[in-house]
Amino acid sequence: MAQMNMLHAINEALSIEMEKNQSMIVFGEDVGHFGGVFRATSGLQEKFGKERCFNTPLTEQGIAGFANGYAAAGLTAVAEIQFADYIFPAFDQIVNESAKFRYRSGNQFDVGGLTFRTPYGGGIAGGHYHSQSPEAYFTQTPGLKVVVPRNPEQAKGLLLAAMRDPNPVVFFEPKRLYRASVGEVPEGDYEIELGKAEVVKQGTDITVLAWGAQMEIVENACKKAEKEGISCEIIDLRSLAPWDVDTVAASVKKTGRLLINHEAPLTGGFAGEIAATIQQECFLYLESPISRVCGLDTPYPLIHEKEYMPDEHKTYEAIKASVGF
Structure with missing residues (x-):
């Protein structure tokens, strides 16, 4: 290493x-x-x-x-x-x-x-x-x-x-x-299989899903939630096409809740595709509506970048709302 x-x-x-x-x-x-x-x-x-x-x-x-x-x-x-x-x-x-x-x-x-x-x-x-x-x-x-x-x-x-x-x-x-x-x-040559999500942290109350730079954001939000007794399962999707429906669905069937976080705008963002698929796969297991914490439906702003970002605070509040639904 x-x-x-x-x-x-x-x-x-x-x-x-x-x-x-x-x-x-x-x-x-x-x-x-x-x-x-x-x-x-x-x-x-x-x-x-x-x-x-x-x-x-x-x-x-x-x-x-x-x-x-x-x-x-x-x-x-x-x-x-x-x-x-x-x-x-x-x-x-x-x-x-x-x-x-x-x-x-x-x-x-x-x-x-x-x-x-x-x-x-x-x-x-x-x-x-x-x-x-x-x-x-x-x-x-x-x-x-x-x-x-x-x-x-x-x-x-x-x-x-x-x-x-x-x-x-x-x-x-x-x-x-x-x-x-x-x-x-790891030093030298190795591969990570495409099309496979990774369960980064096990949990029981809510599945929190993200990819790329937003993984750090959701991990910080989940740490805050854990202090209030909310057990978060964290998944890094890694591949968006194809995406690992089985791993995400198995997690949601266990936790009963799903929050998806991405930096792209809400409308037309990939979170919508995930939400539609998981509600079809896991409808009878869901304890609350699937939540999306995403960027705003605006051009990416310069001076208001902080307000635009789906940060750990927005994610933390959404986790609490989902669990308290």
Whole structure:
């Protein structure tokens, strides 16, 4: 085990796979010698050369189009979109080409060696063009996998699994944790299975579900609730597409309650899909309505970032309301 932050863990995962897979390339805006805006790719160009880690023009649609073409040849492409807010110019290429390539070719061709990495979320005073959480847009696209890690250990194992998965993966990285999250990470190569949630803490009174940077938020809220005698079961969803219905449903059948927390706006957020599925699976077990603690239905604000965030205080109050229903 080694102590590292999330950036170091991501960089190490990229380096491990580039060593093992000679066809793998890493590219995006400023990812070469500069190492990207957040330095996630630092040192890769020096180690593997300019042909395998290089800068692209500032065109997300072009990045995604090139990634599709490279991966369609059976090679491994890891494309960085500098901020998740910038992924929208590439949206057509990702949802209409990457996601459908295998299907429309009758499984004769695919872009399974394709991973899009992109930093998402707020907490860095980035305002409305550098703080969005657009994961839900991609979860309704068959053919894509969507993954969000919560800490360095998870980031390394999930990214290695994503790069080796036979399907295109959109890998959202919580940028406010890049340097803030430090922890023990296994040395060397390991994978964490995609599509599987993790029960981080056992409990009996309420299931609290989140992913990415919001995991720290819900853990803090649950600590406050525990002081009042409320036993919280905490689940990190990790993969949003596909998502682990069985693990979440089993937990809710035990606790009788569910709270879902995510940073994206409430309307159309992935919490709605989870709530609809769990009420269908667990209707007779529910002791209170499923609760959603999410971002506001506004553009991400700059000066009102604190008010926008679904923080531990909002989550704590929602836990109490659910248990006291």
